[in-house]
Amino acid sequence: MKAQVLTSFGGPQSFELRDVPKPVPQAGQVLVRVQATSINPLDYQVRRGDYADLVPLPGITGHDVSGVVEEVGPGVTAFAPGDEVWYTPQIFDGPGSYAEYHVAAESIVGKKPASLTHLEAASLTLVGGTAWEALAVRAQLKAGESILIHGGAGGVGHVVIQVAKAMGARVFTTVKEDNFEFARSLGADVVIDYTKEDYVEAIQRETGGHGVDVVFDTIGGDTLTRSPDVLAQLGRVVSIVDIAAPQNLIQAWGKNASYHFVFTRQNRGKLDELSALIERGQLKPHVGAVYSLADIPLAHARLESRDNGLRGKIAIAVGPLADHTSAQA
Numbered sequence: 001m002k003a004q005v006l007t008s009f010g011g012p013q014s015f016e017l018r019d020v021p022k023p024v025p026q027a028g029q030v031l032v033r034v035q036a037t038s039i040n041p042l043d044y045q046v047r048r049g050d051y052a053d054l055v056p057l058p059g060i061t062g063h064d065v066s067g068v069v070e071e072v073g074p075g076v077t078a079f080a081p082g083d084e085v086w087y088t089p090q091i092f093d094g095p096g097s098y099a100e101y102h103v104a105a106e107s108i109v110g111k112k113p114a115s116l117t118h119l120e121a122a123s124l125t126l127v128g129g130t131a132w133e134a135l136a137v138r139a140q141l142k143a144g145e146s147i148l149i150h151g152g153a154g155g156v157g158h159v160v161i162q163v164a165k166a167m168g169a170r171v172f173t174t175v176k177e178d179n180f181e182f183a184r185s186l187g188a189d190v191v192i193d194y195t196k197e198d199y200v201e202a203i204q205r206e207t208g209g210h211g212v213d214v215v216f217d218t219i220g221g222d223t224l225t226r227s228p229d230v231l232a233q234l235g236r237v238v239s240i241v242d243i244a245a246p247q248n249l250i251q252a253w254g255k256n257a258s259y260h261f262v263f264t265r266q267n268r269g270k271l272d273e274l275s276a277l278i279e280r281g282q283l284k285p286h287v288g289a290v291y292s293l294a295d296i297p298l299a300h301a302r303l304e305s306r307d308n309g310l311r312g313k314i315a316i317a318v319g320p321l322a323d324h325t326s327a328q329a
């Protein structure tokens, strides 16, 4: 099978499109013909060596799969050949999804929502699973509460807006002005241009000084230390980004705040929760660009560059879909 193999840690050209052996499903595993995958910041962080100790080279990376079950290993009961499935491979535990075939434990595999294309489904597994874990499991966002979502036009943020609205929250989000309409179309109630206005002042003004119940952090930097300035009493902060330096969170004490740190975990339950939102028309990923398996280096370079004009996700067409999609948008 064809796969993009990471041969060394470095720039986007560190990948080589190679022929490698097709994996064989073991007990409890399914072999999936990958139709689509997608690009996440985690992918370029892995590529450049941020997690070098956890990633053996040469290796196949990639963290989203949408595809079709080709074969099942002994003991698999939930799936049969021909089933359309979606999932995030176990992170830092075995080969990733930049390949024509992938094997995974059936426990982390979900039934792909029928209304999504493979490109859309592959754009959602990691970011959607993260959104669900952050809002439902950790922050326990409730109907009638409010949330500030940093980075609402990004891969994670554009999904978190939709999930928060589906949960009945009032949504404030930071995006550039170019993305105001996009964020509103996803359900954002209040949009804040973070390049022109300080978000703390905007939240104070928009909430009459009350603050928000939840802050969702996709940015890092000083977001954790500044969150108490925008939190209501008993507020919660959920961060999905690495903390580069020690943070002084003493201001959070006065708000009775709690902080949650999320590194997304894989399980079928989360995917099924997302499927229910999709079926109810409350969630749809936005595919901002599509590249082929061969063009993964270009897709990495695009996501990694700050001024990339992207909204939502970059999807990767694998296999037959690559015949009618190429680098675009």
Ligand SMILES: NC(=O)c1ccc[n+]([C@@H]2O[C@H](COP(=O)([O-])OP(=O)(O)OC[C@H]3O[C@@H](n4cnc5c(N)ncnc54)[C@H](OP(=O)(O)O)[C@@H]3O)[C@@H](O)[C@H]2O)c1
Pocket (backbone or CB within 6 Å): 040, 041, 042, 126, 127, 130, 150, 151, 152, 153, 154, 155, 156, 157, 174, 175, 176, 194, 218, 219, 239, 240, 241, 262, 263, 264, 303, 306, 310, 312
């Ligand atoms: N812990 C986990 O499980 C987990 C899971 C998924 C992602 N992550 C992490 O979460 C982060 C975001 O991921 P992603 O997939 O959403 O990345 P992405 O698709 O690159 O989106 C990032 C977004 O943030 C915006 N942005 C940049 N600086 C900003 C600022 N100061 N204020 C507001 N918005 C800002 C960018 O918009 P413009 O540049 O166009 O303004 C872009 O829309 C990454 O660091 C990723 O590694 C963690």
